[in-house]
Amino acid sequence: MKSFIKTTLTPIAFALVLTGCAVGPDYQEPTVELSQAYLYANNQAIDNNPIWWESLGDPTLTKLVEDVQAQNIPIKVAAERIKMANSYKQMVDSLKVPTISVGGGYFNYQLSENDSLLGPVFGAQDALGVSLLDSQHDGGFLGASIAWEADIFGRLDRQSNAAMIRVEQAEIYQNGLYTLITADVISNYLQLRGAQERRELAQDNIADQRKTLELVEKVVRSGYGSELDLAQAQAALAATQSVIPQLEIAEQVHKHRLAVLLGEPLETLDARLDGSQALPQISGVIPVGMPSELLKRRADIRLAEREMAAINEEVAMSIANKYPKFFLTGAPGVTASDFDDLFSSDSFGWAGAVGVQWNVFDGGRSDALVEMNEARFDAAALNYQHVVDSAIKEVDTTLFAYGRSQDNQVQLDNAVDAARNAVSKAESLYKAGLIDYLSVLDAQRQKRMLQDRQVAARLQSAQATVAVHKAIGGNWVVSDVNAGESVDLAAIN
Template sequence: MTHLPLSKTLRLAPLALSLFLTGCAVGPDYQQPYQQPMVTMAESYLYADLSKEEKSMNDLDHQKQGIGQAGERWWYQFGDTTLNTMIEDVQHQNIPLKMAAERIKMANSYKSVVASFKVPTVNVGAGYVNYQLSQNDSLLGPALNPIGDSAPMLPPELGSATLLDNQHDGGFVGASIAWELDLFGRIDHQTNAAQIRVEQAQIYQSGLTTLLTADVIHNYLQYLGAQERMQLLEANIADQEETTELVKKVVRSGYGSDLDLAQAQAMMAATRSLMPQLEIAQQVHKQRLATLLGESLTQIDIRLAKSDRLPTIKGVVPVGLPSDLLTRRPDIQMAEREVAAINEDVAVAVANRYPKFFLTGAPGVSASSFDDLFSSDSFGWVGSAGISWNVFDGGRGEAMVELNEARLNNAVMGYQHAVDSAMTEVDSLLFAYGRSQENEQSIAQAVASSNLALKKARSLYNAGLIDYLSVLDAQRQQRAMEDRQLAARLQAAQVTVGVYKSLGGDWQTQ
């Protein structure tokens, strides 16, 4: 039989040990849920083709590419520099986002703590000691007292000698080393679980960024929508005041009735009652922007002073494929990582039922004189190897495994529920997206018709065929249709924001 040289045997020993330790790892292997047959998804969204604009552009291939680059800073399609600046600032100034960043730091620190158990722990110490033993001690006392009188059977030449001195002093320098051999992968699985928690903290920050960015866009659009509606309302009130004055003149001339005047005044009062509601809406959305940005209302007023009209988003929403949601939506990513983390907890519970192996050592030097402290004769050490195995715990270990397996099954079902909810949300918003576009187009046609009616009314008035009240009534209807068109534009913009939010993706500006 051929024997390997000792040097080669020593070099192969670490490799053999590592293979042995790897082979002893216990616990279930993890497979991402969306790679398993239990997660089924449709090949396309139910209402992905409802958008008239998308149909007219015939850009299905672009949709199937996923939101990709279009999902990054998609709000630039509004073409509003104030909005772009506010989003960049909120992602740097928002307090909850700063708190989320600290959560990532905490998770990383915790992972480092857990991973540190994989390597030996070394403590170094040094010091000076001085102590005195009791001469009345039942164990050492006889050795500290003179032995001449207490032991007459001893040779007289020993005189009054003592076996031990009762006072001692000296210095020491040493270290203690402890290492648990992770034979069954318990610490590895704990480290993996801690790393997954870091990833969850990052996903949480990404999801919070999406929510806060969408909140900024929502409140900014609502503020501008209320502002523009107030401008239309002021013009409508001016028209109705002019109408009311004309009705008063007609009544005074005897050609009108008090009923006409009462109706005109009631309509004007009802229109004026809308103004406080729009002012409240403006203030609420402005306050919300101040909270999101962490700024005062004065600073928000300065920002908003640069915008006076509701922006319109350009382009289409490239919805991509339903399978893209699995890697783009933060809630789905969080649910998947929860499955992975609990899977590691199951492995830890299994490994806890196996023995634990320890290596400890304490080398050091000790001497009564500092001059002799570092001599070869002052060196000493203690080494030990041990095993700890909880062979009976009343079924606690098995129960912990079953507990974590139940948590794992619950997490897998939670993941499936998150996928189903995401699909439902996207389909619902795509339906609303298509209908909002149709509504916007219908309102645009109505506005065009009301503009034509106003133009004809003015022509008839100039020809003397109708009175000015008819012109003012046509103008009031035209203002009302413009207000409905603005509301439709605002609704379409909000639905678009909802679609992008439901599709997920990276919303960070940097």
């Protein structure tokens, strides 16, 4: 029995969990209750091959997919975003280790002998006759500055965790982009081949209708036909001829879209398409799987879940920001008036300090920041539930469309078979002298019309197949396309 899909997102409550001195809520992945099957899923075997388009047996399409995954510009941009996210994560992690800077140089200065405070000291001498203070000084120095924040309450750890989650989101986004771009290429390629096949059928139909028109004209000239028959033949021919420009427009539109997706000139694409070919036959089963698998297969669901995790870390970070910050600083170095003495033991000096900073009053700013991030988390949780619900409904919708398109294709296949039988019988009757050739041409016209509808039905079924595969998600990345740059997507399937 088919059952309806109901989703219930388990509420995630915030709680202050202390781990050592760390503060902030620990993240718990959302729990979603799903039915065991989709509403319109058929009981059939599961094809686990993620590179499903190879089953179409079209080498040109397979090569287009490989190339688009390797050279599509938005996919390259997504790869750069992963690099940026990794660099940001590295920058955040650097806050957890001491910052050390070194410096050195030469100094020279002269004090004013007329200074009201130090001026009288310049002329003074000690008991041995040595001047107590010279007005001019010079020398060199070399030293280091060390600063480190002790992350006692885990603020920096939380910030690092959030940065790591942003890296994961960038990777998930790239994987989702692979799916969208690949599905777009397959869809446009199928539309292109469908338009080409329909155009060839229309041209054959035009040739048959011209023969019909010539026969009608002869009959009219002989006085046995009517002007109505002639007008109907002319109208039928003109109607079929009007379809050709529309199909040519569709063919060019999909060629241009493919060229944009591939990032290459239209001339280059024309060369690889090898003229006109038939629409690939869709065969095999669709790897629908279980509804629960969507939680790991769909990029939008995984992005929504990771957004919750990232905001949870930001909540904890804003809570930890309310607690004291402890700093350790040090500045060892050497200073001497003579460079020869710069590295002697007597030239060494240092300074060190332990400090604490705590905003005991900020007008409620820290509390407001915590409340704002908690509200962001609640919004992210609601968005996650919405994304899951939408994904389930999208799969059910595409499965329904797929099933109906299959039924439509079966009916039209039967109609085309019947039309072929009609043409065969009409030809036999004509040879026997029982009917005129106009009846034969009319039967052929009916067959051509049904063949056109058959191609359109096959195209609709193919598009529905692409939509189902796109809706269920998964890893669509061709192996070794971006060797050295591709994302680890083992968790997708």
